[in-house]
Amino acid sequence: MHTTTKIRIIESAIQLFNEHGLANVRLQQIADDAGISVGNLAYHFKNKEAIVLAVYESLFQEFAQILTHYLQQPSLADLEQQLDLYYTFFSKYRFYLIDLFEARRSCPQVVSQWQLFVSKMTLQIRKRLDYCTQRGLITPEPAPGAYDTLTNNIWMTIVFWVPQQVLRGLPLHRNQFKCAVWGQISPYFTPKGRDELNLILAAQHVG
Amino acid sequence: MRPSFSLSSELYAQVLEQLGNLHFTETLGYDADLNFFRNDLWLCETAVIHKVTSRKGTWEIALLFAHHLTPLCFLSRRITHHTCSKRAGLIADLMRRLAAKDQRGTLRIDLSRFFMPPN
Numbered sequence: 001m002h003t004t005t006k007i008r009i010i011e012s013a014i015q016l017f018n019e020h021g022l023a024n025v026r027l028q029q030i031a032d033d034a035g036i037s038v039g040n041l042a043y044h045f046k047n048k049e050a051i052v053l054a055v056y057e058s059l060f061q062e063f064a065q066i067l068t069h070y071l072q073q074p075s076l077a078d079l080e081q082q083l084d085l086y087y088t089f090f091s092k093y094r095f096y097l098i099d100l101f102e103a104r105r106s107c108p109q110v111v112s113q114w115q116l117f118v119s120k121m122t123l124q125i126r127k128r129l130d131y132c133t134q135r136g137l138i139t140p141e142p143a144p145g146a147y148d149t150l151t152n153n154i155w156m157t158i159v160f161w162v163p164q165q166v167l168r169g170l171p172l173h174r175n176q177f178k179c180a181v182w183g184q185i186s187p188y189f190t191p192k193g194r195d196e197l198n199l200i201l202a203a204q205h206v207g
Numbered sequence: 208m209r210p211s212f213s214l215s216s217e218l219y220a221q222v223l224e225q226l227g228n229l230h231f232t233e234t235l236g237y238d239a240d241l242n243f244f245r246n247d248l249w250l251c252e253t254a255v256i257h258k259v260t261s262r263k264g265t266w267e268i269a270l271l272f273a274h275h276l277t278p279l280c281f282l283s284r285r286i287t288h289h290t291c292s293k294r295a296g297l298i299a300d301l302m303r304r305l306a307a308k309d310q311r312g313t314l315r316i317d318l319s320r321f322f323m324p325p326n
């Protein structure tokens with residue numbers, strides 16, 4: 001029961017942070033949304049900062065889980081699955097990036113943890129490109145450093161696609177997100193890579 | 208916030224590199240690789256020990272066969288199971304004595320046949 005209430009509080013906090021932003025949510029709102037009293041809320045989390053830290057802890061745990069989905073199968077379907085997870089993550093925690101600069105002041109440890117994840121994420125993308133090159137799915141690097149730039153572009157698309165849609169007031173669609181990422185890699189596909197991607201997309205369409 | 212275990216970027220890059228290489232170095236085996244499993248006449252030339260383990264509410268009897276000339280060639284086979292542990296132990300002992308070629312335990316294993324690397 002204890003854990004369930006805590007999880008409920010965290011889920012309510014995430015939802016309210018997404019709707020109103022980190023700075024504009026009060027403890028009373030979180031308690032109301034979770035269906036508990038403020039006293040009960042204070043029993044579980046002594047202040048808002050404790051809730052914010054718990055939310056970030058849950059966020060980082062989920063992100064670490066996504067990073068474990070690396071090359072579990074030797075095909076492009078692996079990246080497709082990871083993109084699914086990234087989309088779910090960045091949609092669920094969209095307040096996070098929008099409020100990152102606010103968090104930089106209030107919780108500096110959050111920023112350092114995030115930077116650690118960013119470096120792992122970019123490394124995974126870069127190594128994936130190497131792996132796809134070795135398998136002949138994408139062309140060898142056309143010029144030195146070209147795939148480092150591509151890595152940065154893919155990373156930016158994955159991380160900032162959801163916030164930019166929110167900022168522009170556009171709807172969020174999973175497929176559009178994935179298309180945006182595949183679109184970055186698309187010019188480098190060999191016929192073999194294009195065939196493999198088409199097979200995966202066709203299988204999803206049928207499914 | 209709990210401090211989490213982390214790898215340095217260089218080490219993480221190496222791990223990812225090795226993971227990528229794994230998909231190229233790990234290739235499919237040949238059908239003949241499983242011949243030792245299908246052509247099990249070699250089981251007649253083996254030392255046998257029995258193993259009784261609790262599994263899904265019953266006592267499962269397994270026999271472990273190891274070839275006395277190539278000791279790294281071994282196989283564990285589940286034979287049967289019983290609900291009574293004493294009965295399972297007794298049956299397992301009888302089965303082992305029936306299966307083992309060297310019932311008196313006079314065969315010696317030559318350690319040099321293991322080809323174990325020093326590290």
